[in-house]
Each structure stands twice: as C-alpha cells, then as structure tokens.
Amino acid sequence: MSQPIFARxxxxxxxxxxxxxxxxxxxxxxxxxxxLLCFYLQNIPQRQLLWxxxxxxxxxxxxxxxxxxxxxxxxGYIESPALFDLFYFLAICVxxxxxxxxxxxxxxxxVFVFYWSITHRTPFVGNGGDNILYLLLFYLMFCDxxxxxxxxxxxxxxxxxxxxxxxxxxxxxxxxxxxxxxxxFMTLYLFSFLYKVQGEKWMDGTALYYLMQVDMYSLPVVxxxxxxxxxxxxxxxxxxxxxxxxxxxxxxxxxTKWLVVCMAVFFHGSIGxxxxxxxxxxxxxxxxxMFFTDEExxxxxxxxxxxxxxxxxxxxxxxxxxx
Amino acid sequence: MYKEQSYSKLVIVKFxxxxxxxxxxxxxxxxxxxxxxxxxxxxxxxxxxxxxxxFFNSPENELSKPxxxxxxxxxxxxxxxDFKLFAPDPVTSNQTLYIRGTYRDRHKNGLxxxxxxxxxxxxSSIQENRFSxxxxxxxxxxxxxxxxxxxxxxxxxxxxxxxxxxxxxxKLPYSMVVLNRLGSGELQKKYPDLQFESMDMKIEVERxxxxxxxxxxxxxxxxxxSKIPFANMVK
Numbered sequence: 001m002s003q004p005i006f007a008r009x010x011x012x013x014x015x016x017x018x019x020x021x022x023x024x025x026x027x028x029x030x031x032x033x034x035x036l037l038c039f040y041l042q043n044i045p046q047r048q049l050l051w052x053x054x055x056x057x058x059x060x061x062x063x064x065x066x067x068x069x070x071x072x073x074x075x076g077y078i079e080s081p082a083l084f085d086l087f088y089f090l091a092i093c094v095x096x097x098x099x100x101x102x103x104x105x106x107x108x109x110x111v112f113v114f115y116w117s118i119t120h121r122t123p124f125v126g127n128g129g130d131n132i133l134y135l136l137l138f139y140l141m142f143c144d145x146x147x148x149x150x151x152x153x154x155x156x157x158x159x160x161x162x163x164x165x166x167x168x169x170x171x172x173x174x175x176x177x178x179x180x181x182x183x184x185f186m187t188l189y190l191f192s193f194l195y196k197v198q199g200e201k202w203m204d205g206t207a208l209y210y211l212m213q214v215d216m217y218s219l220p221v222v223x224x225x226x227x228x229x230x231x232x233x234x235x236x237x238x239x240x241x242x243x244x245x246x247x248x249x250x251x252x253x254x255x256t257k258w259l260v261v262c263m264a265v266f267f268h269g270s271i272g273x274x275x276x277x278x279x280x281x282x283x284x285x286x287x288x289x290m291f292f293t294d295e296e297x298x299x300x301x302x303x304x305x306x307x308x309x310x311x312x313x314x315x316x317x318x319x320x321x322x323x
Numbered sequence: 324m325y326k327e328q329s330y331s332k333l334v335i336v337k338f339x340x341x342x343x344x345x346x347x348x349x350x351x352x353x354x355x356x357x358x359x360x361x362x363x364x365x366x367x368x369x370x371x372x373x374x375x376x377x378f379f380n381s382p383e384n385e386l387s388k389p390x391x392x393x394x395x396x397x398x399x400x401x402x403x404x405d406f407k408l409f410a411p412d413p414v415t416s417n418q419t420l421y422i423r424g425t426y427r428d429r430h431k432n433g434l435x436x437x438x439x440x441x442x443x444x445x446x447s448s449i450q451e452n453r454f455s456x457x458x459x460x461x462x463x464x465x466x467x468x469x470x471x472x473x474x475x476x477x478x479x480x481x482x483x484x485x486x487x488x489x490x491x492x493x494k495l496p497y498s499m500v501v502l503n504r505l506g507s508g509e510l511q512k513k514y515p516d517l518q519f520e521s522m523d524m525k526i527e528v529e530r531x532x533x534x535x536x537x538x539x540x541x542x543x544x545x546x547x548x549s550k551i552p553f554a555n556m557v558k
Binding site: 006009010013016017038042043044045046049050054055056057058060061064073116120122123124125126127128131132135138168169172173176179180183184187188191192195196198199200201202206207209210211213214215216217218219220230272273276278279 | 352354355357358359361362365369372373376377380381400401402403404405406407408409410411412413414415416417442443445446449450453454455456457458459460461462463465466467470493497498500501504505508531533534556
C-alpha cells in the first residue's frame with residue numbers, strides 16, 4: 001500500500017505490455033492465410049467474371065460508389081483485365097508470404113487491403129464468412145502474428161534476437177488488437193443470436209426444416225433425412241440458438257472452453273458440409289484458435305509430446321531385430 | 324505451473340516446463356508517462372469503435388438514432404458488417420433464375436431461345452463438391468435474386484417501376500445489372516453463333532409449406548422481366 005503510485009502504474013504497464021496469445025494468433029495467421037489462398041485459387045477460373053473490369057459489375061458502376069464514399073478500394077481503379085490479373089496473382093503471392101510468416105507485418109496489411117478490396121469490388125458476391133474475415137484481418141494487423149511458426153521468427157533467432165521480446169509500446173498495441181478481434185467475434189455471435197430469437201421459425205424449431213429444402217443450401221439425401229425428421233430439425237435449430245448464446249460466456253472459463261470449442265467445430269463443420277458454406281465454417285473454426293493462451297498450447301504440446309514420445313519409443317523397440 | 328514474480332529491475336515469468344520469458348526491465352518516468360497516454364488513447368479508441376459497432380449492428384433505437392449519420396459515415400465501408408445470418412427468418416423458398424435470349428434469324432424474324440436454368444447447374448456443382456469454383460457465382464446469384472424477390476413481394480408497383488428498362492442501363496438496380504451480365508454470358512456460352520438483341524428473365528419462387536402442411540404441394544409464383552438489354556460479355 002505504501003508503494004508509490006508510479007511504481008504501481010509501472011507494474012501494470014509491464015503486465016499489460018506482455019503480448020498475449022502469441023501461439024494462438026500465429027496459428028490463426030496460418031489458418032486465415034490458407035483460407036485466403038484457397039479462396040483465390042478456387043476462384044481463378046471466375047476471377048474476371050466476378051471482379052474484373054468487364055465482369056458482372058463493370059468499372060463504370062464502381063464510379064458511382066466512389067462518389068458516395070469519396071474513395072474506393074484498390075480494384076475500383078483498375079480498368080484493364082491484364083492489370084487486374086497482375087494484382088490478383090500478387091494477392092496470391094502475398095498470401096503465401098503471410099502463411100509462411102515472411103515480412104509478416106507488411107503482408108498482414110497487404111492481405112487485408114487486397115481481400116477487403118476484392119470483397120467490395122462487386123455487390124452480392126460476399127457472404128458472412130468474408131465479412132468476419134476481413135474485419136478480423138484488420139485487427140490482426142496490430143498484432144504480432146509472426147512470433148511463432150514463421151520465417152521472421154527463425155530469421156530473428158539466427159541474428160541472436162529473441163522473437164518473443166519486443167518493446168512495451170508494441171506489446172500494448174498487440175494486446176488491444178487481440179481484444180478488438182475477440183470483441184468483434186463476440187459481436188457476431190451476440191447479434192446473430194439476437195436476430196434469430198426475433199424470428200418465428202427459429203423460436204418454433206422449424207428453421208432447419210426450411211433451410212434443408214433450399215437447393216443452394218442442401219446436400220442430397222442427408223438434407224431430406226433431416227427435414228423429414230422433427231427430432232433432427234428441431235434439435236438442430238435449438239442447438240444453433242443455444243450454442244450462439246453460450247459461446248460468448250463459456251469461452252472465458254477454463255473448464256468450459258474446450259467443450260464450447262468442440263461444439264463450435266461440430267456446429268460450423270455441419271454448416272460447411274450440410275449447407276455448402278465451407279468458407280464461413282473454416283473462418284469461424286480458425287478464429288477459435290486465438291482464444292487459447294500460450295500456457296494452454298504449451299500444456300497441450302507437452303501432453304502430445306509425452307504420448308507421441310511413448311509411442312515412438314515403443315515403435316523403435318518393435319522395429320529392432322529380435323524384438 | 325505459471326508463476327510471476329515482480330522485482331525492482333526485472334520481471335521473470337515462468338511457463339509450463341520452465342520456459343523463460345524475459346520482460347523488459349523498468350524504464351524511466353518518461354516512458355511510463357508516454358505508455359500511460361497510449362494506453363488511455365487505445366482504451367478510448369476501442370470504446371468508441373465498439374460503441375459504433377454496437378449501434379451499427381443493433382436495430383435503430385432511441386439511443387442510436389441521434390448518431391445515425393455519424394455511425395454510417397464511420398462504419399462504412401471499411402467496418403461494414405451484417406451478421407443477421409439467416410435471421411430473423413431463414414430462406415423459406417427455392418428461387419430459380421431462368422433467362423432466354425431474343426435474336427433475329429436471317430429473315431429478320433424475332434425468335435427466342437429456350438429458357439435456360441441458371442440456378443440448377445450451380446446448385447448441382449456445389450452439392451458434388453463443396454469447394455467448387457461455382458461457390459461465389461452461387462453467392463452472387465442467390466443474393467441478387469433474393470434482393471429482387473424481396474423487392475417484388477414488399478412493393479410490387481415499385482418493383483415494376485424500378486426494374487423496368489427505360490433506355491439507360493445505369494438506372495437499373497445493381498441486382499439487375501449483375502444478373503443481366505451473368506445471364507448474357509451464359510447465353511453467349513451456350514449459343515456462341517447467335518447475335519442477341521435482348522434477353523428476358525424470370526424467377527420462379529417455390530415456397531415450402533409449414534411442416535404441418537408438408538403434404539400440400541409447394542406454392543409457385545413467377546416474377547418475369549422482359550426486354551432487358553443484352554450485354555456483350557465476350558470481348
């Protein structure tokens with residue numbers, strides 16, 4: 001209590017500047033980078049049609065949008081198909097660099113700029129997965145997502161520097177970026193739940209009954225089985241509501257964190273497979289990685305190492321002649 | 324075990340398995356003051372930002388109404404977000420898009436092609452392969468068609484006025500522009516030798532009955548739009 005106020009602020013500064021969730025954010029970086037790579041590669045055949053200057057939304061219409069906002073995305077200034085292709089493939093190269101963690105800070109900004117630009121190039125093309133992904137990429141620009149599993153961290157070690165140490169200002173900015181990403185993610189679940197509970201079909205348990213009949217969101221045989229069985233579609237509908245309500249609370253407690261993440265993997269995996277929206281599902285599952293602390297990752301790695309270590313020793317013994 | 328000890332010069336934090344993570348030693352007064360200022364600034368920025376996020380996502384209320392213009396200016400376009408996600412009500416119908424082209428034969432007679440189903444091949448492709456390259460074509464068609472269907476059932480008179488081609492394609496709603504160009508491309512792919520003058524579009528809306536009336540046939544309605552200018556997508 002007799003400690004001067006300045007010393008207490010200093011203590012707080014040191015605690016608040018320690019970068020959190022470095023492993024989780026590095027894994028999230030790799031996950032998002034791979035999702036984006038998949039996005040760009042998957043759409044190579046359709047790129048000019050969807051986002052090109054002579055595609056479904058010609059460049060002259062983009063001028064109107066420029067007048068509303070006073071500025072426009074990168075692809076709004078591209079009038080040549082060849083130049084569009086150059087930027088498109090440059091975006092792919094930047095994604096690869098982001099995944100491997102080379103020049104991570106710069107690539108983080110470029111990845112956001114390219115992805116935000118392309119998702120805003122043509123109306124009606126984006127979905128909820130694109131929306132949450134570019135928002136999270138924005139916040140991750142302020143985080144150190146290259147501390148682990150990256151070329152940058154390896155290069156730092158070769159120069160004799162520890163990639164985990166940084167100055168106190170970078171640390172606090174990193175933590176605020178992390179908290180903003182988490183808060184945005186919670187916002188998605190909160191409002192998704194709040195809007196659903198206003199809907200009659202969600203409340204009476206028939207939402208899945210209708211969704212599974214829509215050709216664009218169904219899987220043959222499986223969807224028909226679901227929408228003809230009240231036990232399945234009612235349970236599925238209410239599970240969706242309960243999960244979206246519980247996630248923002250259960251994720252904060254150690255005892256329920258793993259359970260709710262397993263529920264998330266099941267829930268979003270089902271959406272991806274049954275409804276054919278894999279992008280959204282993968283983004284939501286990947287984003288869960290940033291909720292685990294570095295201690296939890298180290299603990300999990302130690303458990304796996306012990307188990308794998310035991311199995312490896314057993315395998316080596318069994319492979320010996322005369323074993 | 325996780326353990327933190329604080330000394331006057333150095334803070335050592337020990338992780339599981341004894342991994343060491345060294346903190347910076349305490350800095351001088353100026354650094355602490357600057358850091359405190361940065362911390363407060365970040366707190367205020369984050370608080371303001373997420374207040375805007377909450378206002379943007381919430382339905383309009385008495386608290387957010389006075390700040391509507393500021394909210395929109397701040398959030399769009401960089402932080403635009405819409406997390407309704409099949410809410411408040413999910414899609415309750417199949418909405419199938421058909422197009423046909425109008426061309427002239429060598430005797431200058433106006434003829435139509437057959438109706439081409441745009442939606443079915445996309446749906447089949449995605450049902451076979453969840454990572455199909457048709458994913459974003461599907462999103463485009465689904466959203467654009469959905470926008471037109473909602474507009475039609477909200478105010479039919481206004482729909483017929485807004486979606487009628489009056490000589491300037493720039494005055495058409497964006498959903499129509501996008502579907503027009505997509506449809507034109509499909510016509511050119513299927514009939515590369517024909518010179519089209521215009522195209523017609525129809526959307527078949529097939530509503531699903533409630534579960535209690537599931538044995539009743541689906542209700543079908545058609546929204547038709549004729550004489551839309553043809554867009555040459557092959558350059």
